[in-house]
Amino acid sequence: MTSPTILQATDLSFNYPERELFNKLTLAIPAGVTIIRGGDGRGKTSLIRLLAGEQKAHSGQLAINGIRLDEQAGQYKQQVYYVDPRTEAFDQMTVPEYFASVRARFPGFDDAALPELLEGLSLTPHVEKKLFMLSTGSKRKVYLAGAFAAGAVVNLLDDPFASLDKGSINFVCEVLAQFAEGGEQAWIASFYETPPEIPTTSIIDLGD
Numbered sequence: 001m002t003s004p005t006i007l008q009a010t011d012l013s014f015n016y017p018e019r020e021l022f023n024k025l026t027l028a029i030p031a032g033v034t035i036i037r038g039g040d041g042r043g044k045t046s047l048i049r050l051l052a053g054e055q056k057a058h059s060g061q062l063a064i065n066g067i068r069l070d071e072q073a074g075q076y077k078q079q080v081y082y083v084d085p086r087t088e089a090f091d092q093m094t095v096p097e098y099f100a101s102v103r104a105r106f107p108g109f110d111d112a113a114l115p116e117l118l119e120g121l122s123l124t125p126h127v128e129k130k131l132f133m134l135s136t137g138s139k140r141k142v143y144l145a146g147a148f149a150a151g152a153v154v155n156l157l158d159d160p161f162a163s164l165d166k167g168s169i170n171f172v173c174e175v176l177a178q179f180a181e182g183g184e185q186a187w188i189a190s191f192y193e194t195p196p197e198i199p200t201t202s203i204i205d206l207g208d
């Protein structure tokens, strides 16, 4: 059975002045887990930012469940969970305050999932800290926990294993494996190599 398309990209073109990245790229991303794989500098981060609506394509169209970014940007972005791992925008929030900000954006936020997510990602000792006090890995784990709880239609995870301990990587694999089993959410994660532990619905290969 083929899953219905959640995110449709049509004829997407995007280049940096000295680097051609995407030329009329068309993608039909279904529910489940889609891996963006590619070597250094192949454009994984750029593609994630384009799909999130954070980076404007030079031409082409994006739509989530028929809602087009160029026509209804607000409604398109309301369906997307994406956090730039380098952002300092949430640094002054505690972990619960960060989750409250995610809850405010996504009506399907799953409060009941939080204790298991915090435990599985070894975040429990850090919950009262502000984000700027956390290590790079712990901060990334807070953003991942936010994604897993948010209930967004489209979830974009840029290199979700980066800076994570082995136990947390295993936990991320387990959670993504659950999301791979259908549902109505698209999980789009970039990796240098396709992780064999995660059952994938589709692969976008940007080459080596």
Ligand SMILES: Nc1ncnc2c1ncn2[C@@H]1O[C@H](COP(=O)(O)OP(=O)(O)OP(=O)(O)O)[C@@H](O)[C@H]1O
Pocket: 016, 017, 019, 021, 038, 039, 040, 041, 042, 043, 044, 045, 046, 047
């Ligand atoms: N703001 C920018 N201006 C110009 N070139 C850029 C910019 N951002 C990225 N690039 C270049 O575009 C290419 C793609 O970058 P991108 O970060 O999307 O790739 P990536 O696959 O995520 O790479 P990596 O795995 O190394 O993070 C790289 O060659 C990078 O140097």
